Ligand SMILES: Nc1ncnc2c1ncn2[C@@H]1O[C@H](COP(=O)(O)OP(=O)(O)OP(=O)(O)O)[C@@H](O)[C@H]1O
């Protein structure tokens with residue numbers, strides 16, 4: 001009996017290994033293909049493509065950060081209501097929040113443009129603007145932020161807040177001194193995943209805001225014009241930055 | 256002192272009714288009732304987390320029925336004690352005083368005093384997760400008592416403790432009340448706790464507070480009868496065994 005269980009586990013572990021290989025192999029080969037000195041070229045070269053790429057990288061980072069902070073500000077109150085209150089239509093609202101996960105990203109770009117573009121009913125000046133980039137990033141990563149925060153709030157026993165209230169804390173005071181610190185990990189995880197999702201967005205940005213160019217657009221252009229030559233080094237830089245942020249936050253998160 | 260008049264609470268299909276309840280200053284009231292009878296709902300309503308459909312709650316002469324929880328001075332100690340895991344024991348206890356803008360120096364001396372009384376001086380630096388059940392209970396009591404609540408609401412304060420420590424804890428609560436004489440409503444389903452601690456005893460059935468009794472009086476009610484019978488059976492058997 002035990003032997004057969006172990007055999008099963010062994011097979012599962014084999015499957016896990018294959019999955020890991022599929023994830024890690026492309027990243028490793030990128031690092032093997034792009035020699036270390038190329039990174040210096042990226043940050044130092046005055047060649048047109050690198051100048052454009054550096055600027056685009058900054059645009060991507062600032063837009064992804066802005067999208068993450070905005071979603072945090074929207075997500076904290078919204079997720080709290082969804083975690084704590086029972087009201088008719090709650091299931092529907094929860095389903096609506098997950099809709100962005102279902103829509104192809106090119107289509108996201110199109111519907112955002114139709115609604116908030118220059119000819120849409122609400123013109124938010126998103127066409128080829130930084131705000132357009134941020135809006136596109138927010139739309140596609142909203143479910144990640146909201147759901148991660150909601151899970152966090154749900155794990156907090158409500159009596160922890162009630163005691164604070166009975167000791168004299170207003171609702172908002174109890175929220176900021178008890179509830180928020182207790183979901184610190186979810187706030188960090190949600191922000192990290194949201195930021196990563198925002199950084200990797202390209203489909204909807206392609207439609208809404210080709211300019212100011214974001215790094216993914218530059219990589220796409222480089223690939224279409226020069227093949228893998230420049231695309232590889234740009235990709236390596238982007239992956240390195242994302243991995244660094246990821247690992248740094250994971251370390252903080254663990255304390 | 257707390258006075259409740261004609262209180263009705265409706266929660267989905269559940270109805271709570273408290274025709275009349277009065278707890279005098281310094282009095283230890285125990286309200287007994289089986290699981291699901293509405294004991295927690297009653298405490299949450301007094302604390303202000305649940306809005307009653309009807310009735311009045313008066314604390315120290317002030318009608319608080321429409322006041323938010325933070326203005327009532329009714330401090331809750333939940334069944335699981337609900338210590339805040341991200342704060343040290345010291346910061347847990349200091350929380351209520353900090354809200355009141357009391358100086359850190361004053362807070363330190365008050366915490367010293369209360370932790371002496373409760374025997375938790377050696378725990379102040381620890382995080383709640385590292386405490387035993389009995390220690391958690393004392394910290395929760397310290398956190399509540401340090402703000403001098405107008406009324407202390409104890410939700411089954413002994414039922415999450417191991418049987419061995421439960422009896423000691425019961426004695427401890429009694430002594431503590433003698434020392435500090437806080438006004439208390441303690442809810443429980445346990446007859447021994449009720450008889451040992453209650454200066455007045457309330458009995459609830461199916462969401463209704465049936466009556467409030469003196470301990471001696473309560474023993475003669477039909478509600479105490481089944482318990483008394485079991486206890487006399489145990490005692491009888493024991494006596495028999497010794498013959
Ligand atoms: N928010 C709510 N909505 C609907 N019903 C509720 C709500 N809160 C409590 N109830 C119901 O009210 C009744 C009383 O619950 P309560 O928790 O007060 O019982 P209790 O006497 O404290 O029981 P226990 O000894 O198990 O703690 C239960 O039937 C419970 O399901």
Ligand SMILES: [Mg+2]
Nearest residue numbers: 294295296410
């Ligand atoms: Mg209860």
